[in-house]
Amino acid sequence: MVRTPSCEKTGLKKGAWTPEEDKKLVAYITRYGHWNWRELPRFAGLSRCGKSCRLRWMNYLRPNIKLGNFSREEEEIIINMHQEIGNKWAAIAAKLPGRTDNEIKNHWHSNLRRRCLKQNLKLSESKPDTSEIGSECKVNSKQELKLPSAPSLQTLESSPLSPVPSLSDFSSSSTNSMLPTSTNWLELNGDFWTEPYVAGNFYFQENFQQTWADPGILSPLSPLLLEDYFCTYGSHEDNYLEWFN
DNA sequence: AAAACCGACAACCGCCCCGTC
DNA sequence: AGACGGGGCGGTTGTCGGTTT
Secondary structure (H helix, E strand, C coil), X not given: CCCCCCCCCCCCCCCCCCHHHHHHHHHHHHHHCCXXXXXXXXXXXXXXXXXXXXXXXXXXXXXXXXXXXXXXXXXXXXXXXHHHHCCCHHHHHXXXXXXXXXXXXXXXXXXXXHHHHHHHHHHHHHCCCCCCCCCCCCCCCCCCCCCCCCCCHHHHHHCCCXXXXXXXXXXXXXXXXXXXXXXXXXXXXXXXXXXXCCCCCCHHHHXXXXXXXXXXXXXXXXXXXXXXXXXXXXXXXXXXXXXXX
Protein backbone atom coordinates (compact mmCIF):
# COMPACT_ATOMS: atom_id res chain seq x y z
CA MET A 1 0.00 0.00 0.00
CA VAL A 2 1.41 3.33 -0.99
CA ARG A 3 0.27 6.12 1.21
CA THR A 4 0.05 9.59 -0.05
CA PRO A 5 2.40 11.77 1.92
CA SER A 6 0.70 13.57 4.76
CA CYS A 7 2.03 16.79 3.41
CA GLU A 8 3.73 18.06 0.33
CA LYS A 9 7.47 17.76 0.52
CA THR A 10 8.17 20.85 -1.46
CA GLY A 11 7.16 24.44 -1.22
CA LEU A 12 6.09 24.29 2.37
CA LYS A 13 7.70 26.36 5.04
CA LYS A 14 9.44 24.65 7.92
CA GLY A 15 11.02 25.80 11.12
CA ALA A 16 9.99 28.34 13.68
CA TRP A 17 6.59 29.94 13.40
CA THR A 18 6.39 33.68 12.94
CA PRO A 19 3.88 35.83 14.84
CA GLU A 20 2.13 36.47 11.53
CA GLU A 21 1.64 32.77 10.94
CA ASP A 22 0.41 32.31 14.47
CA LYS A 23 -2.11 35.07 13.96
CA LYS A 24 -3.39 33.50 10.78
CA LEU A 25 -3.69 30.07 12.33
CA VAL A 26 -5.41 31.26 15.48
CA ALA A 27 -7.71 33.53 13.56
CA TYR A 28 -8.71 30.77 11.20
CA ILE A 29 -9.27 28.09 13.82
CA THR A 30 -11.09 30.45 16.11
CA ARG A 31 -13.36 31.30 13.26
CA TYR A 32 -13.84 28.00 11.48
CA GLY A 33 -12.40 25.34 13.72
CA HIS A 34 -9.97 22.65 12.63
CA TRP A 35 -12.30 20.79 10.33
CA ASN A 36 -9.47 19.19 8.38
CA TRP A 37 -5.83 19.67 9.28
CA ARG A 38 -4.59 18.73 5.86
CA GLU A 39 -6.71 21.29 4.07
CA LEU A 40 -6.59 23.91 6.78
CA PRO A 41 -3.29 25.59 5.85
CA ARG A 42 -4.53 26.27 2.34
CA PHE A 43 -7.68 27.95 3.57
CA ALA A 44 -5.85 29.78 6.30
CA GLY A 45 -3.33 31.17 3.87
CA LEU A 46 -0.40 29.31 5.37
CA SER A 47 2.44 27.61 3.53
CA ARG A 48 2.66 24.95 6.15
CA CYS A 49 2.05 21.25 6.43
CA GLY A 50 -1.22 20.42 8.12
CA LYS A 51 0.55 18.44 10.74
CA SER A 52 2.76 21.39 11.50
CA CYS A 53 -0.34 23.55 11.98
CA ARG A 54 -1.89 20.97 14.24
CA LEU A 55 1.23 20.73 16.37
CA ARG A 56 1.52 24.49 16.67
CA TRP A 57 -2.11 24.80 17.66
CA MET A 58 -2.14 21.89 20.07
CA ASN A 59 1.09 22.76 21.82
CA TYR A 60 1.14 26.54 21.91
CA LEU A 61 -1.82 28.37 20.51
CA ARG A 62 -4.95 26.70 21.76
CA PRO A 63 -6.73 28.17 24.75
CA ASN A 64 -6.00 27.07 28.30
CA ILE A 65 -2.44 26.12 27.54
CA LYS A 66 -0.47 26.48 30.71
CA LEU A 67 2.92 27.99 30.06
CA GLY A 68 5.78 28.57 32.43
CA ASN A 69 7.60 26.47 34.96
CA PHE A 70 6.28 23.17 36.20
CA SER A 71 5.18 23.20 39.80
CA ARG A 72 6.53 20.68 42.25
CA GLU A 73 3.14 19.04 42.34
CA GLU A 74 3.11 18.67 38.57
CA GLU A 75 6.60 17.23 38.56
CA GLU A 76 5.63 14.68 41.17
CA ILE A 77 2.70 13.60 39.05
CA ILE A 78 4.92 13.25 36.01
CA ILE A 79 7.53 11.25 37.89
CA ASN A 80 5.02 8.93 39.46
CA MET A 81 3.06 8.35 36.31
CA HIS A 82 6.21 7.77 34.32
CA GLN A 83 7.23 5.24 36.89
CA GLU A 84 3.93 3.48 36.41
CA ILE A 85 3.24 3.72 32.68
CA GLY A 86 6.50 4.77 31.06
CA ASN A 87 6.74 7.12 28.11
CA LYS A 88 3.01 7.54 27.68
CA TRP A 89 3.27 11.29 27.44
CA ALA A 90 -0.24 11.82 26.22
CA ALA A 91 -1.64 9.86 29.16
CA ILE A 92 0.51 11.83 31.56
CA ALA A 93 -0.55 15.08 29.93
CA ALA A 94 -4.17 14.08 30.46
CA LYS A 95 -3.53 14.27 34.20
CA LEU A 96 -2.08 17.75 33.94
CA PRO A 97 -4.65 20.17 32.58
CA GLY A 98 -3.10 22.76 30.34
CA ARG A 99 0.13 20.88 29.86
CA THR A 100 0.94 19.23 26.54
CA ASP A 101 2.58 15.90 25.90
CA ASN A 102 5.39 17.64 24.08
CA GLU A 103 6.08 19.98 26.96
CA ILE A 104 6.02 17.16 29.47
CA LYS A 105 8.28 15.04 27.29
CA ASN A 106 10.78 17.87 26.93
CA HIS A 107 10.70 18.62 30.63
CA TRP A 108 11.29 14.98 31.42
CA HIS A 109 14.26 14.63 29.11
CA SER A 110 15.87 17.91 30.05
CA ASN A 111 15.17 17.93 33.74
CA LEU A 112 13.32 15.22 35.56
CA ARG A 113 15.11 12.23 34.08
CA ARG A 114 18.47 13.50 35.20
CA ARG A 115 17.12 14.38 38.60
CA CYS A 116 15.68 10.91 39.01
CA LEU A 117 18.91 9.26 37.99
CA LYS A 118 20.81 11.39 40.46
CA GLN A 119 18.42 10.54 43.24
CA ASN A 120 18.55 6.88 42.34
CA LEU A 121 22.29 7.04 42.62
CA LYS A 122 22.02 8.53 46.09
CA LEU A 123 19.51 5.91 47.06
CA SER A 124 21.70 3.09 45.83
CA GLU A 125 24.63 4.44 47.80
CA SER A 126 22.69 4.63 51.03
CA LYS A 127 20.78 1.42 50.45
CA PRO A 128 22.70 -1.72 49.46
CA ASP A 129 19.54 -3.40 48.20
CA THR A 130 19.39 -2.10 44.64
CA SER A 131 16.79 -4.44 43.34
CA GLU A 132 14.69 -1.55 42.10
CA ILE A 133 17.41 0.58 40.62
CA GLY A 134 16.82 -0.88 37.19
CA SER A 135 13.96 1.38 36.42
CA GLU A 136 14.70 4.97 35.65
CA CYS A 137 12.93 6.52 38.57
CA LYS A 138 11.98 4.62 41.62
CA VAL A 139 13.10 7.15 44.15
CA ASN A 140 9.73 8.52 45.05
CA SER A 141 8.18 6.12 47.41
CA LYS A 142 4.42 6.11 47.46
CA GLN A 143 4.28 7.33 51.04
CA GLU A 144 6.34 10.38 50.20
CA LEU A 145 4.81 11.25 46.87
CA LYS A 146 1.25 10.18 46.75
CA LEU A 147 -0.16 10.13 43.26
CA PRO A 148 -3.14 12.39 43.50
CA SER A 149 -6.22 11.79 41.50
CA ALA A 150 -6.41 13.92 38.41
CA PRO A 151 -6.45 17.48 39.74
CA SER A 152 -8.84 19.91 38.23
CA LEU A 153 -7.45 22.97 36.58
CA GLN A 154 -8.81 25.01 39.42
CA THR A 155 -7.14 22.83 41.97
CA LEU A 156 -3.81 23.20 40.27
CA GLU A 157 -4.14 26.89 39.79
CA SER A 158 -5.16 27.53 43.35
CA SER A 159 -2.60 25.26 44.88
CA PRO A 160 0.15 27.05 46.77
CA LEU A 161 2.53 24.69 45.00
CA SER A 162 1.40 25.81 41.62
CA PRO A 163 0.69 29.49 41.65
CA VAL A 164 -0.81 31.07 38.60
CA PRO A 165 2.19 32.15 36.60
CA SER A 166 2.74 35.84 36.56
CA LEU A 167 3.18 37.90 33.46
CA SER A 168 6.90 37.90 34.06
CA ASP A 169 6.90 34.13 33.86
CA PHE A 170 6.19 34.43 30.19
CA SER A 171 7.92 37.60 29.24
CA SER A 172 11.17 35.70 28.93
CA SER A 173 9.84 33.63 26.10
CA SER A 174 10.37 35.51 22.91
CA THR A 175 8.52 32.93 20.88
CA ASN A 176 5.36 33.30 22.88
CA SER A 177 5.62 36.91 23.89
CA MET A 178 2.57 37.71 21.82
CA LEU A 179 0.49 35.05 23.45
CA PRO A 180 -1.89 35.56 26.30
CA THR A 181 -0.83 34.57 29.76
CA SER A 182 -2.63 31.73 31.40
CA THR A 183 -4.04 34.37 33.71
CA ASN A 184 -5.61 36.04 30.70
CA TRP A 185 -7.11 32.79 29.60
CA LEU A 186 -8.47 32.06 33.03
CA GLU A 187 -9.99 35.49 33.10
CA LEU A 188 -12.10 34.29 30.24
CA ASN A 189 -14.11 32.63 32.93
CA GLY A 190 -13.06 29.04 32.60
CA ASP A 191 -13.78 28.13 29.06
CA PHE A 192 -12.49 30.40 26.36
CA TRP A 193 -14.87 28.98 23.81
CA THR A 194 -17.98 29.55 25.81
CA GLU A 195 -17.09 33.14 26.61
CA PRO A 196 -16.18 34.48 23.24
CA TYR A 197 -14.99 37.96 22.60
CA VAL A 198 -15.73 39.58 25.90
CA ALA A 199 -15.00 43.26 25.52
CA GLY A 200 -12.10 44.53 27.51
CA ASN A 201 -10.34 41.32 28.29
CA PHE A 202 -10.32 39.46 25.06
CA TYR A 203 -6.89 38.94 23.78
CA PHE A 204 -7.72 38.39 20.15
CA GLN A 205 -9.77 41.49 19.99
CA GLU A 206 -6.61 43.51 20.33
CA ASN A 207 -4.29 41.31 18.39
CA PHE A 208 -6.28 39.58 15.76
CA GLN A 209 -9.15 41.83 14.91
CA GLN A 210 -7.48 42.89 11.72
CA THR A 211 -6.81 39.32 10.79
CA TRP A 212 -10.50 38.55 10.67
CA ALA A 213 -10.71 40.69 7.63
CA ASP A 214 -7.57 39.27 6.11
CA PRO A 215 -8.37 38.38 2.52
CA GLY A 216 -5.80 35.60 2.76
CA ILE A 217 -8.11 33.65 4.99
CA LEU A 218 -10.71 31.63 3.14
CA SER A 219 -13.94 30.31 4.46
CA PRO A 220 -14.43 26.58 4.08
CA LEU A 221 -17.73 27.66 2.55
CA SER A 222 -19.84 25.19 4.38
CA PRO A 223 -22.44 26.21 6.89
CA LEU A 224 -22.20 22.70 8.26
CA LEU A 225 -18.63 23.32 9.22
CA LEU A 226 -19.57 26.32 11.24
CA GLU A 227 -22.38 24.33 12.77
CA ASP A 228 -19.99 21.59 13.78
CA TYR A 229 -17.66 24.14 15.15
CA PHE A 230 -20.28 25.74 17.32
CA CYS A 231 -21.36 22.36 18.56
CA THR A 232 -17.78 21.59 19.45
CA TYR A 233 -16.76 24.81 21.07
CA GLY A 234 -19.89 26.34 22.45
CA SER A 235 -23.36 27.44 21.68
CA HIS A 236 -23.00 31.19 21.40
CA GLU A 237 -23.70 31.33 17.70
CA ASP A 238 -25.09 34.80 17.97
CA ASN A 239 -21.96 36.11 19.59
CA TYR A 240 -19.76 34.54 16.97
CA LEU A 241 -21.86 35.61 14.05
CA GLU A 242 -22.15 39.11 15.40
CA TRP A 243 -18.43 39.30 15.68
CA PHE A 244 -17.81 37.88 12.25
CA ASN A 245 -20.21 40.20 10.50
C1' DA B 1 36.84 38.12 23.05
C1' DA B 2 35.68 34.14 20.91
C1' DA B 3 35.23 29.34 20.32
C1' DA B 4 33.39 25.20 22.31
C1' DC B 5 30.12 23.14 24.91
C1' DC B 6 25.67 22.31 27.00
C1' DG B 7 20.81 22.52 28.20
C1' DA B 8 16.17 23.72 27.04
C1' DC B 9 12.68 23.71 24.01
C1' DA B 10 10.31 24.10 19.45
C1' DA B 11 9.39 21.52 15.61
C1' DC B 12 9.72 17.58 12.40
C1' DC B 13 9.29 12.75 11.10
C1' DG B 14 7.48 8.34 10.78
C1' DC B 15 4.62 4.96 12.60
C1' DC B 16 0.28 3.44 14.41
C1' DC B 17 -4.62 3.55 15.50
C1' DC B 18 -9.13 4.14 14.26
C1' DG B 19 -13.06 5.56 11.59
C1' DT B 20 -15.07 5.44 7.04
C1' DC B 21 -16.24 3.60 2.73
C1' DA C 1 -12.56 -7.62 4.92
C1' DG C 2 -9.42 -4.49 3.59
C1' DA C 3 -7.98 -0.14 1.47
C1' DC C 4 -7.61 4.47 2.59
C1' DG C 5 -7.06 8.81 5.00
C1' DG C 6 -6.86 11.78 9.08
C1' DG C 7 -5.27 12.49 13.45
C1' DG C 8 -2.50 11.26 17.48
C1' DC C 9 1.68 9.78 19.60
C1' DG C 10 6.48 9.18 20.72
C1' DG C 11 11.21 9.54 19.18
C1' DT C 12 14.43 12.47 17.33
C1' DT C 13 16.56 16.54 15.47
C1' DG C 14 17.46 21.49 14.96
C1' DT C 15 18.10 25.83 16.91
C1' DC C 16 19.09 29.19 20.12
C1' DG C 17 20.73 31.23 24.27
C1' DG C 18 23.60 30.80 28.23
C1' DT C 19 27.85 29.14 30.32
C1' DT C 20 32.47 27.59 30.42
C1' DT C 21 37.12 27.39 28.82
